[in-house]
Amino acid sequence: MALLIGPSSVGKSLLLKRLTTDEKDKDLVATVPSIGTSLVKVQVSRKKSVTIRELGGSMAPVWPDYYSDVAAIIFVVDASNLQQVGAATIQFIHLLNSPQTQSSKILLLFNKLDLVTSEADKGKFMHLFMLDDILRHSRQEVSVAEVSALNRTGFAAMKEWLELCA
Numbered sequence: 001m002a003l004l005i006g007p008s009s010v011g012k013s014l015l016l017k018r019l020t021t022d023e024k025d026k027d028l029v030a031t032v033p034s035i036g037t038s039l040v041k042v043q044v045s046r047k048k049s050v051t052i053r054e055l056g057g058s059m060a061p062v063w064p065d066y067y068s069d070v071a072a073i074i075f076v077v078d079a080s081n082l083q084q085v086g087a088a089t090i091q092f093i094h095l096l097n098s099p100q101t102q103s104s105k106i107l108l109l110f111n112k113l114d115l116v117t118s119e120a121d122k123g124k125f126m127h128l129f130m131l132d133d134i135l136r137h138s139r140q141e142v143s144v145a146e147v148s149a150l151n152r153t154g155f156a157a158m159k160e161w162l163e164l165c166a
């Protein structure tokens with residue numbers, strides 16, 4: 001079981017949909033803000049599947065209640081949204097500092113890469129997110145991937161990581 005968390009509207013639900021639907025379906029599927037939690041079983045390879053629980057951004061105060069039930073936590077941020085970067089950083093640092101996550105495997109996903117059109121903009125986001133500092137100080141094993149739920153960029157790397165926690 002893995003947990004999928006992050007601020008509202010960063011693309012968690014779309015990621016789950018893309019992970020469970022056919023590669024050929026390229027349409028922008030409509031998603032609704034999650035109230036409560038949703039559980040989805042994702043086939044990560046021919047033989048392995050992993051159950052992922054999405055917790056909505058509005059549930060951030062109770063995210064920690066779920067940390068101890070899972071071995072892996074996926075934290076999603078919207079790399080195209082400079083307005084949300086500060087809040088996302090604080091939430092991510094909270095996650096890393098939480099006593100229940102000290103031996104969790106953590107995947108940090110920078111989503112909506114399709115909307116980040118220049119390397120300079122991406123660099124600015126990473127700088128504001130304080131990625132280097134965070135990685136230097138974290139006790140957990142943190143993997144980082146850049147993805148687009150819209151066009152499935154980076155999905156191979158993400159599935160490889162998921163396979164390790166299946």
Ligand SMILES: Nc1nc2c(ncn2[C@@H]2O[C@H](COP(=O)(O)OP(=O)(O)O)[C@@H](O)[C@H]2O)c(=O)[nH]1
Binds near residue numbers: 007
């Ligand atoms: N351009 C683009 N839009 C995305 C991407 N991922 C999600 N979205 C859109 O962002 C909005 C919020 O997505 P949703 O999955 O509901 O976010 P959640 O609140 O984190 O579950 C929706 O309109 C999605 O279609 C992406 O990678 N690229």
Ligand SMILES: [Mg+2]
Binds near residue numbers: 013054
């Ligand atoms: Mg959602």
